């Protein structure tokens with residue numbers, strides 16, 4: 024396992040060690056003691072799995088209470104994954120980072136509590152799995168506009184591409200109006 028810093032404070036890329044042989048491959052997707060020592064001293068309590076089609080954008084979500092750290096990766100297809108630092112005390116407050124996560128690159132992204140998170144599907148379908156450090160609490164959930172004019176997230180979306188959002192995400196808040204940590 025290899026940990027790579029990103030330009031955004033505390034947001035980390037993890038590259039697991041992949042063991043390939045004539046049968047295929049094996050990798051450990053999570054090892055608690057290693058994670059606590061090398062990434063963040065947190066405990067995960069909930070695992071999630073979603074499947075989406077090309078052009079689906081889920082995000083940008085966070086919980087204002089029961090804030091969730093998320094360890095995310097893709098087991099089928101490809102997504103462009105984005106996290107936004109919503110922590111006012113952070114030196115990278117208001118900054119975003121994006122990365123291609125795919126079944127092929129097997130990369131993971133550690134998104135600490137205090138970030139808004141979402142992804143855009145660039146393959147026919149994508150299956151997205153992640154561990155969370157607190158439980159789902161919809162009463163505390165917020166959604167920030169994926170195309171907020173201040174954040175200017177550089178999504179891999181061409182004019183001819185579709186962007187399909189949930190009703191909740193259609194009415195996301197502007198970053199300037201969103202609650203911060």
Ligand SMILES: Cc1cn([C@H]2C[C@H](O)[C@@H](COP(=O)(O)OP(=O)(O)O[C@H]3O[C@H](C)C(=O)[C@H](O)[C@H]3O)O2)c(=O)[nH]c1=O
Nearest residue numbers: 071073081082084085093140141142158159160189191
């Ligand atoms: C997130 C969640 C949802 N649900 C139920 C609630 C709805 O009936 C259904 C779909 O929920 P939602 O539309 O909020 O799912 P996503 O749009 O994938 O939400 C996620 O999108 C981005 C990528 C995130 O980072 C968050 O983990 C999460 O907000 O699953 C649950 O039962 N438990 C959960 O933890």
